[in-house]
Amino acid sequence: MTRPLGITVSRHIMDSQRLHPEATGDLTGLLNELIVAAKTISAEVNMAGLADILGMSGKTNIQGEHVQKLDDFANNTIKRRMARCGYICAMTSEEEADIIPVVEGYEGKYTLAFDPLDGSSNIDVNVSIGTIFSIHRRLSPDGGPGDESDLLQPAGRQVAAGYIIYGSSTMLVFTTGEGVQGFTLDPSVGEFFLSHPDIRIPEKSKYLSVNEGNYRYWQEPVRRYIEYLKEEDRATGRPYSARYIGSMVADFHRNLIAGGVFLYPSDSKDPTKPYGKLRLLYEAAPMAFLVEQAGGRAITDDGLEISEIQPDGLHQRVPLVVGSRRDVDLYQEFIRGQR
Structure with a gap:
């Protein structure tokens, strides 16, 4: 079967970067690292019914809620991927009480807040779940670890945000402040392709x-x-x-x-x-x-x-x-x- 050529998320991000000569490429690199983590989580979610990964892990999170096994997997996948990426100075997860530091010497100029698996109480009944992320530019001086003030910034100062939804297909939806784009994962080639360009929510609904x-x-x-x-x-x-x-x-x-x-x-x-x-x-x-x-x-x-x-x-x-x-x-x- 011949597949039509499409715009991959990596190409879209690079094309957007070219429109900003002042860009250093760090945000592009950060988004690409998150995309790799999303693909890893998506593969595990799609296999959850066949693997010993459904159900409770036996832990509770900072909210006092039971942590599901896939929650644990998603949280650890993102932490491991981002700790040495070199683009963030600190991160925080809905699943953990405190700031998550990055590896010393790999501190970057952004921060990451994430919900590794939103809707995880629905895992065992095969309902769509997702990963949500938020990115800010750090406030503390470059060159060292970030602190809580870097993470406690208003939503209006975000430089990027989005989510990956794991459903009948896996979709990445994100914005860098220039509209909202949606990409669907083609599992046969392992790439996200632009499927929902310039998403606009209807002004009124029913x-x-x-x-x-x-x-x-x-x-x-x-x-x-x-x-x-x-x-x-x-x-x-x-x-x-x-x-x-x-x-x-x-x-x-x-x-x-x-x-x-x-x-x-x-x-x-x-x-x-x-x-x-x-x-x-x-x-x-x-x-x-x-x-x-x-x-x-x-x-x-x-x-x-x-x-x-x-x-x-x-x-x-x-x-x-x-x-x-x-x-x-x-x-x-x-x-x-x-x-």
């Missing part, structure tokens, strides 16, 4: 992604917004259809392509997690950067732009409303009492 099992624990404006979207009014395209997977990277990806609004608001269900479940550095910030580059919007449930939040800890949680711009704007009208 899809709602939220865990309604938490309805009784939400604040009253959130409940009113959800009820509004479920009312019938053909003139405004209601009711919306529910689309909720429970794997954030999968819910976000579907909404990015087809349009939709995803909510994980604060709630009163668990006093230890009053701001909901999602982490700022590993989930909300990179998804905010992506959706804004695609024409959408990301805010907290009280209307604060995710891109403007100054992180106060490596594992800070935030409520999140993200997706099609007009749907997020509508949500903000409800919390401001304008609806």
Whole structure:
């Protein structure tokens, strides 16, 4: 079978670099290292049903959640790949409590925050999962190890962010601040090819992604917004259809392509997690950067732009409303009492 020639992700990144004569190639190198790690994880995910890698590892992460075996594998794969790459000064993982140092002498000028396997509670039931990453330029002086201040930067200062989703196909979606590009892995040749150029999220949607099992624990404006979207009014395209997977990277990806609004608001269900479940550095910030580059919007449930939040800890949680711009704007009208 003859395959059509396509643009590989490596060529796309190199072509983009040529448009910036001032570029040193470090960000290109960093992205390429992440892509190799993604291919390794993808291969293992695709074999998970045949290998002794499904299920729990017996460990718990910093969040107090059980770590699955594939979580462990993905986390270690990224750490090993990046520790000697020479492009980052420090990294942090959703699975670990503290900063992860790089090997001495290999410190670079960027930082990496990552969720090695988002949605891992769905591994055993074969639902799409993914790796999410966020890259900032370091703030501390070059030439030595990075510190926490390098990692605790607002989403608006990211130089790149993206995710790899492992589903019916493996896709890489990322931005370097110049639009959002999607690449699909061709396993027969081991290359990501450009399949979704210049992704733009529909301005308005008809899809709602939220865990309604938490309805009784939400604040009253959130409940009113959800009820509004479920009312019938053909003139405004209601009711919306529910689309909720429970794997954030999968819910976000579907909404990015087809349009939709995803909510994980604060709630009163668990006093230890009053701001909901999602982490700022590993989930909300990179998804905010992506959706804004695609024409959408990301805010907290009280209307604060995710891109403007100054992180106060490596594992800070935030409520999140993200997706099609007009749907997020509508949500903000409800919390401001304008609806």
